[in-house]
Amino acid sequence: MNIRDVLLSEYGKASSIPSPVNQLMTDFAVGFRDGCDINLGVGYVNERTIPHQQIQLACEKVLAHREKYRAALNYGGAQGSSNLIESLRRFYIQNRIGGITEQTLNNRDIVIGANGATSLLESITHLLPAGIIFTADPMYYIYCNDLERKGFKVVAIPEDDEGLDTELLKTKLTALGKKKEAIRFFYVVTVNNPTCTILSNNRKRELVDIGTRLSYEVGQKIPLFFDNAYSDLVHDSTIAPLASALCYDALGIVYEVGTLSKILAPGLRIGYLIGSKGPFLNSIIQRTSDIGFSAPLINQEIASYLLDHGIEAQIEKVNNGYQQKAKQVKTWIAELLGDNIQDCRGGVLDSTSI
Numbered sequence: 340m341n342i343r344d345v346l347l348s349e350y351g352k353a354s355s356i357p358s359p360v361n362q363l364m365t366d367f368a369v370g371f372r373d374g375c376d377i378n379l380g381v382g383y384v385n386e387r388t389i390p391h392q393q394i395q396l397a398c399e400k401v402l403a404h405r406e407k408y409r410a411a412l413n414y415g416g417a418q419g420s421s422n423l424i425e426s427l428r429r430f431y432i433q434n435r436i437g438g439i440t441e442q443t444l445n446n447r448d449i450v451i452g453a454n455g456a457t458s459l460l461e462s463i464t465h466l467l468p469a470g471i472i473f474t475a476d477p478m479y480y481i482y483c484n485d486l487e488r489k490g491f492k493v494v495a496i497p498e499d500d501e502g503l504d505t506e507l508l509k510t511k512l513t514a515l516g517k518k519k520e521a522i523r524f525f526y527v528v529t530v531n532n533p534t535c536t537i538l539s540n541n542r543k544r545e546l547v548d549i550g551t552r553l554s555y556e557v558g559q560k561i562p563l564f565f566d567n568a569y570s571d572l573v574h575d576s577t578i579a580p581l582a583s584a585l586c587y588d589a590l591g592i593v594y595e596v597g598t599l600s601k602i603l604a605p606g607l608r609i610g611y612l613i614g615s616k617g618p619f620l621n622s623i624i625q626r627t628s629d630i631g632f633s634a635p636l637i638n639q640e641i642a643s644y645l646l647d648h649g650i651e652a653q654i655e656k657v658n659n660g661y662q663q664k665a666k667q668v669k670t671w672i673a674e675l676l677g678d679n680i681q682d683c684r685g686g687v688l689d690s691t692s693i
Contacts (some may be wrong), residue, residue, distance in 0.1 A: 353488035360481045382532060382568075388660040389604045390645070390653055397644040401637065408640040415636035417628035419451025419611070423639045426646040427597075427611060434651065437570075437583025447585065448616050450623050451639060453631045456568060456598040456610030457482075462626040463524070463564065464489045466619070470523040473511075475503040479532050479566070491523070502538035503527055505545040512553065524562045525550055529581065530569035537573060538565075540582040547587040554592055562619065566596045574658035591615035599642055602650075602657050608634060609642045 347355065357365075367378055401408040408422065418424070427449055431439045452459040460482050469490035474483065476495030483493045496508045512519060527546065529538045543565070550563045565584045573581065584593045594614035599607060614620055627633060645653070 350489055358481075358484050358488075360484070384601060384605055385657075385660050385664060388657040390656075393645060393649070393653070394604060394607075394641060397641045397648075398637070400644055401640040408643075411637045411640045413636060415633035415639065417624045417633055419449070419633065420636060420639035420643060422643040423451060423609070423646075424449045426643040430646050430650060437581060438586050439583050443583070443585055444613070446591075446615065447613055448620055450612045450614075450620060450627070451634050452608075452610040452612065453627045453634055454610075455600060455605070455608040455634075456566070456596050458627075458630070459596055459610050459612050459623065460564075460566070461485060462623055462630075464491065466622045466626060467523050467562075470521040471515075471518070472524050472526055473503075473508065473522070474526045475528070475531055475536075477531070477534055479526075479528050482526065482566075492521075498531065498534065498536050500536065501542045502529075502531065502536055503542065503546065505542060505549060508546075508549060512549070519553065520557050520559075522553065522557070522561055524564055526564045526566065528566040528568065530567075530573060532569065537578060537581070540579065543582060543584050544587045547584055547593060550592055551588075551590050554590060560590065560592050562592050562594055562614075564594050564596060568596070568598050568601060570597075571602050571654055572658060572661055574662045585613065588615075591617070594619075599646075602654050603642065603645055607638045607642055609638060 367383075371378065401411050405411070428444055430436065431444065432441050450459075452462070464486055471492045471494055472486060473494050473496060475498045477498075478493065478495045483495075486493055494511065496503050496511060498504060515522075525546065527538060529543070530536075531538070546563060550561055554561045563584065570581055583595060585595060587593070591614075594612055597611050597613065599609040603609070612620070612623060633639075
């Protein structure tokens with residue numbers, strides 16, 4: 340008698356074949372030869388910018404001060420460490436990140452993901468019904484691959500030098516007609532991976548306006564998720580300070596995904612979501628509880644300590660490191676090609692991968 344294999348869902352069937360990023364990161368983790376190979380995996384963090392000693396000190400401080408960092412080696416709450424959430428609020432307000440003020444955050448909440456920013460993005464695909472999502476072309480293939488395996492239809496709109504082209508987006512929306520009701524959300528990486536194009540403040544405002552008008556048209560809030568993974572790494576002084584899309588949002592449809600992976604260390608697995616309080620954010624918190632109770636509390640407390648002690652100097656160090664590396668990469672490529680190679684705008688992703 341023949342026995343069939345384990346019955347898989349459609350998502351399970353699609354996931355039985357390793358995704359490109361799965362294969363890439365496995366190859367790097369298992370077979371990379373330091374001093375011999377070049378890592379072409381876009382987004383990897385420059386090892387020289389990771390504050391090893393500061394992380395060690397932070398761990399010692401957290402474990403030594405149990406009155407503040409209570410039960411750091413135990414389970415944590417699903418929303419995240421109250422210390423870390425407060426540290427993030429203070430970091431944004433004191434440094435006016437994106438123009439965010441205390442008023443901006445008053446009616447919004449911060450949620451810490453179970454396992455970095457990726458876990459938050461993955462949670463979105465479980466909590467929202469399958470349908471149409473809009474993103475920029477070229478797309479962030481890692482997340483879009485996950486979306487497609489979950490049954491979403493990814494519509495990629497070409498970008499120009501200011502990011503996702505909103506005129507082309509409007510044309511596409513008009514052509515959809517009544518099918519607009521199948522739109523589930525917009526997903527935009529504010530410093531695009533892989534192109535490095537920086538979403539301009541004007542374009543960001545336009546996207547929020549489009550999302551707001553669309554929400555009123557279909558009678559349903561259509562969320563816009565802005566992925567800020569690389570926003571802290573823009574080291575080109577000619578680029579205007581990046582504004583937070585939260586500052587343009589009156590309807591409560593903007594959610595910003597942030598991470599400490601690029602400015603501290605990916606191994607801490609600290610990603611967070613900022614958005615309006617309500618059922619969606621509550622569902623994200625419950626999803627975090629379902630898949631692991633919380634992010635490791637010790638990591639959250641370490642991150643909180645680092646945010647409270649010298650994060651500005653660390654960000655400056657990171658940007659100096661990437662700027663130097665970007666210049667080196669440009670020089671090497673120019674020597675190989677014998678031609679003048681222009682910097683990627685902002686000089687971010689070209690230097691993280693080599």
